[in-house]
Amino acid sequence: MSGKPKFYLTTPIYYTNGLPHIGHTYTTVVADVIRRFKRMRGYEVLMTTGTDEHGVNVERAARNAGIAESEFVARMADAWRALWDELGLSAEEFVRTTDLRHVRTVQWLFKQCKENGYVYKGHYTGLYCIYDNLFVNEPKPGNLCPDCDRPLEMLTEENYFFKLSAFQKPLMDFYRKNPDFIQPETRRNEILSFVEGGLKDLSITRTTVRWGIPVPSEEPHVFYVWFDALTAYLTAVGGPEHEKRGFWPCDLHLVGKDIIRFHTVYWPAFLMAAMVPLPKQVWAHGWFLMDDKKMSKSKGQVVLPRPIANMLGADALRYFLLREVVFGQDGNFSYEALVTRYNSDLANGLGNLASRTAAMIEKNFVGRIPKAGKLQPQDEALAKETQSAIGDVLEHFEALSFARALEGIWAIIAAADKYLTTEKPWSLGDSEDDVQRKTNVLATTAELLRIVTVLAHPVLPDSTAKIWTLLGQPGKVSDIELDGLRWGQLKTGVQLGVAQTLFPRVEKNEAIERMESMTNEELNPAPGPAPAASATATSGGAAVASAPAATEKIAIEDFAKVEMRVGQIKTAERIVGADKLLKLTVDIGTEIRQVCAGIAQYYAPETLIGRKVAVVTNLAPRKLRGVESNGMIIAASVGPEGRPVLAGFHEDVEIGSRLK
């Protein structure tokens, strides 16, 4: 057993009817940054994430996929875990709610609540869809199911209820005694007024759901969503035996603002009822919006983490998410801002400082870190500035003010750039004075870089590890204790290590196009095993009939899935910042569609008006350079450069005719 203080934090247990997007990634990145930061402050840290695998939606998704629920959730859990591993977000504990240890914990918690008199059997009556097997709280007009549009029926079901109403006063007392329990302040006020308004008892079991944790000796009752999912936080640290591992009560639950109520009202009430100590804090962050709207997969308006990590590196993704928005508020996601920050802050900022410092030490001191002699006032000023920034940065991290912490670190980087520009070590010669001056300037810069590397490590784990190696410093940067970090600890006389690529500059338009293209590929995977050939061809939004290749044969039914129609181009314009794309509006008979096509380098917009083209009309909408594209124009790909040539008709054809 280590004598270190313990720190336990969690992400939500994510629901597995879909795959992670940037919102889930954001929460998990934040948790991972806190985890690394706390560890460098001397804590023994445990982070939990996982997958919520029960319920009707999973039942249905498995049925649609034609596989058993257990098989479906196993695949989903693998996919989530694989993505987190790929992004370097490896929590200590990954709880699947189908794990046996979790089943045990939920049943145990229920038993505690029941024995203490907070659970009773009752009836739940509501509108129910017999096709989807679910109760509907907000039916469509005419009492229709919002999912399948079929008529709902009034159904009464036997349920176990949790006496949430008994906890109004205990919860209010708890919030008052623990003013920091709910963060940020706006969320706290929301919850306080919700609880003040009175609490209704909560149905916590179902008999209409099959895929769930059984209530012991009460089949067909299974536990309902929140009683099951929230308990995963306890499962991860020992379940009924949580006292043994010493990580409970949890220090921090990180959640999206949409699930704050479950975490700050239901969850503490369940725990009070079972006489388990309550978590110390719940922090709700905002959403990443796209063009100020909530992301939505069905509208093709979604950002995925993998394409960004593939293009710019996982560190760049982490940096952007934490730097761009104030933690707790909503933020706007744009690829434009992402690439701009990448180039300015990472490539030109930290990356450039590290590589030019190393190059000058290599050239002037045969790659050995020099030891400073008598410093000049400007060296001392920079040292002082850096030293005093350390405390501020740590305070901001501790308060989860990530943007401000990073601002503080990047202010030091900017100061170093300015210092080098003023001191011009590269212009100094070989006289004794000049060599002494070079020594001091480069030793000062190297020391500043070392401090920046340590401070930025929780956010940029991979690249700071590379810089640490480059500086030839002993041990691992992750083992440095933040509280002991001070100016003057640079190990001198050591040889520089291997230089590795940090943040290669990228061309903005090209990078954005590639990330969007990878996102489209991931959202609409090409059927069959050969998606690589179409990956570049479709990037501009024009489908390109590729040169004859040994493609797999498809059945006529597969072809029939593609709906192609004759369309007429009504308007065409260039898209600012996208050299290859044109924004078109196309009349397809039943409606006018906006479609982007990657043909701008070969077709002048004005020559296209009135032209009849073949359009794929049933493709899921997607975004290209921030412009929605709702369909795809068919073109041949000609020659080695893949020049697009629009498919057309020699005879007059009616707009909207289907191509078969």
Ligand SMILES: [Zn+2]
């Ligand atoms: Zn339905």
